[in-house]
Amino acid sequence: MSYSIGEIWLIIALLGVGTYAIRFSFLGLIGDRKMPPLALKLLRFTPVAVLPGMVAPLALFPEATGGATDPTRLVTALAVVLVAWWRKNALWGVFAGVVVLYSGLILTGQL
Amino acid sequence: MPSASVKSAYIKGMRDGAPFLMMAVPFAALFGVVAADAGVVMSQIIGFSLLVIAGAAQFAAIQLMIEDAAIALVLLAALAVNLRMAMYSASLVPHIGSAPLWQRALIAYVNFDQTYLQSMLQYESAPEMTVPQKAWYFLGVATPITPAWLGATIVGALVGQAIPPEYAFDFIVPIMFLAMVAPMLKSLAHVAAAVASVVVALALTWLPSGTGLLIAAGCAMAVGAAVETWMERL
Numbered sequence: 001m002s003y004s005i006g007e008i009w010l011i012i013a014l015l016g017v018g019t020y021a022i023r024f025s026f027l028g029l030i031g032d033r034k035m036p037p038l039a040l041k042l043l044r045f046t047p048v049a050v051l052p053g054m055v056a057p058l059a060l061f062p063e064a065t066g067g068a069t070d071p072t073r074l075v076t077a078l079a080v081v082l083v084a085w086w087r088k089n090a091l092w093g094v095f096a097g098v099v100v101l102y103s104g105l106i107l108t109g110q111l
Numbered sequence: 112m113p114s115a116s117v118k119s120a121y122i123k124g125m126r127d128g129a130p131f132l133m134m135a136v137p138f139a140a141l142f143g144v145v146a147a148d149a150g151v152v153m154s155q156i157i158g159f160s161l162l163v164i165a166g167a168a169q170f171a172a173i174q175l176m177i178e179d180a181a182i183a184l185v186l187l188a189a190l191a192v193n194l195r196m197a198m199y200s201a202s203l204v205p206h207i208g209s210a211p212l213w214q215r216a217l218i219a220y221v222n223f224d225q226t227y228l229q230s231m232l233q234y235e236s237a238p239e240m241t242v243p244q245k246a247w248y249f250l251g252v253a254t255p256i257t258p259a260w261l262g263a264t265i266v267g268a269l270v271g272q273a274i275p276p277e278y279a280f281d282f283i284v285p286i287m288f289l290a291m292v293a294p295m296l297k298s299l300a301h302v303a304a305a306v307a308s309v310v311v312a313l314a315l316t317w318l319p320s321g322t323g324l325l326i327a328a329g330c331a332m333a334v335g336a337a338v339e340t341w342m343e344r345l
Contacts, residue, residue: 001149001150001151001176001177001179002179003176003179003182005152005155007182008151008155008176009155009158010182011172011176011182011185011186012155012158012159012162012163013162014186015159015162015163015168015172015186015189015190016158016162016163018186018190018193019163019164019165019168019189019190019193019196020219020220022190022193022194022196022197022200023193023196023197023199023200023219023220023222024200024215024216024219025197025200025201026197026200026201026203026204027200027201027203027204027207027208027215027218027219027222028200028212028215028216028219030201030204030208031204031208031209031212031215032208032209033208035204035205038336039201040205041336041339041340042332042333042335042336043198043201043202043204043205043332044202044335045300045301045304045331045332045335045336046198046199046201046202046231046328046332047202047227047228047231047232047291047292047295048292048295048296048301048304048305048308048331048335049198049304049305049307049308049327049328049329049331049332049335050195050198050199050308050324050328050331051224051228051288051289051291051292051308052289052292052305052306052308052309052312052331053308053309053311053312053323053324053327053328053331054195054288054312054324055285055288055289056308056309056312056313057312057313057316058281058282058284058285059285059289060313061316062281062282063281064276064279064281064282073279073282073285076282076286077285077286077289080286080289080290080293081289081293082293083290083293084289084290084291084293084294085293085294085296087294088294089294090232090287090290090291090293090294091130091290092290093286093289093290093291093293093294094130094133094286094287094290097286097289097290098286101279101282101286102279105277105279110277110279111277111278111279
């Protein structure tokens, strides 16, 4: 890394301002003005539209294995979704995931 | 002075937010380790976690900085990773858009994956909550995790010893996100949106980090809304 101290501070400051602007954007500027029904309908799907797409590449091509698909991580991901969905409870899903992940890692000799 | 019901919403938020320490602490510590390894000084490592306060974007920035990328490229890549939060911001409007500006400004600062998801989960399961209760609940969820994020970054930078990769801490974050999103799959439309998100994101992994996810999220929202509309007509 060959940036000067000032350049690194510049990166941090601009990232901080930019990230805050993104987070504040709609919440700060729209406030309690009415949004069109179609926008509301689309936005209700935000969590289920963002998170699965964010996690899928991590589950299928984990960085820890250099991008090679690891059956343990894949089965773990499926177990988490099934248990959390069935119990309608995130903590049960995490618990199932940790159990499956570490049993799998031990059984496949990765740990 | 906030009313009793608002106070109890804040306390419930803190309780519900505490389990995220499990995922935030190792993740933040790892950032401290990686940044210190790359030669970033302590005050700047603190600056990152205090001002940017977004794990995935911080990692994207450091990774490109290690490769000596142009400053504009570092900024673009890290901000692209964060653009999903504009969607979070918009989807919070129907819930807390009428809260006072200072509350919305504070919530914007701590609006990241964990706080956002946990709050949406709560808003959906308790629609009778008032706007002040919803706003204070969000701040409650952020209360344990935010200082821990900063503290663990500092510890990681000081200790400078990465957690050995065979402990698979890389996978704690995906596990927590999946566990939070699964209970939200309560209709065919939600499942269709999630499937669309996965398929499009996987098809677009070759795009610069963050951009494929944005397209996937947009497609998934459209699929979800379309399926819901179609189901209503049946």
